[in-house]
Amino acid sequence: MQLIRLDGSYNARGIGAPERPWLVRSAALDGLTASGERTLRGLGVDLVIDLREPQEHGARAHGLAVRELPLYGEAPPRAGTLEDVYARLIRDRGERLAAAVAAIAEHPGTVAVHCTAGKDRTGLVVALARLAAGExxxxxxxxxxxxxxAVRAARSALVADQIAPLRLSREARREAERLHLDSPAAALGLALEQLDALGGAERYLLRHGATPAQLAELAARAAEAASHAAPDRPVPAARAARTAEPVR
Known part of the structure; x- marks a missing residue:
């Protein structure tokens, strides 16, 4: 992964070759400046996948194409635990998760994926795409x-204001702050164990609507990015055999 300084957003990273990632993730891009947009376009990004609900965003300042794929299907949770939120997404929103991963594979260019802070919904979709790609x-x-x-620095004061009216107990408040601000590896690790129990990321995605061709496309892109990151490595046969047409 490579950190990306993005004027008008934060928590941005590229996955793959530094100068040409196969996937970009970030916090919300509504306020992206002209400079920030140039940064993304310079990395090959020409499509944004927005995982937020319609009520979470306003006008967008950038000119990138946007595909809205809301993940929750309802207002985002304001309290609870990270682990419970991820478990519910995996249990109840498999079709939406698979649709987001499929949208990454279907687009012939580089996609930037985001939600609000770029850690939970984005983190789960990116993890599924990368697992399907064999990373x-x-x-x-x-x-x-x-x-x-990055998220704590950007959102601590805002989150404090958001959860204050909920009048939570001290423990529930601590969990709510963790939900909105933290990204401990153990929380995602538990979600990935849940996927393992369901047969693994690939089987999960296929069961919920992704196609074998889409997953093969993700694997080819990740392999190509690895070959660019290590110039002496030959281009993988999977990539060499791939057609130039985007997956439909």
Whole structure:
């Protein structure tokens, strides 16, 4: 993963080759400046997948194409535990998770995926896409955990104001703050164990609507990115055999 300085957003990272990632993740991009948009376009990004609910965003300042794929299907949770939120998403929102991963695979360019803070909904979709692409679990967990510092710096005061009216107990308040601000690797690790119990990420995605061709496309992109990151490595046969047409 590579940290990306993005004017008008935060918590942005690229997955794959530093100068041409195959996937970008970030916090919300509504306030992206012209400079921030140029940064993303320079990395090959020409589509944004927005995982938020319609009521979570206003006007967008950038000119990138946007595909809205709301994940929750309702207002985002304001309290609770990270682990419970991830478990419910995996249990109840499999079709939406698979649709988001499929949208990454279907687009022939580089996609930027975001929610509000870019850690939970984004973290789960990115983890599924990377697992389907055959990337190492340790790298996926490290990427997820990297959101914590950036999100706390950007959102601590806002989250305090949001949860104050809920009048939570001290323990419930601590869990709510953790839900909105933290990204401990153990929380995503538990979600991935839940996926393992369901047959693994690939089987889960296929069961909920993704296609074998889409998952193969993700694997080819990740393999190609690895070959760019290590120039002496030959281009993988899976990529060489892939057609230029986007997956439908």
């Amino acid at each position: 190492a679990r340790a790298e996926i967990l490290a990427d997820y955990a990297a959101s914590g510092v």
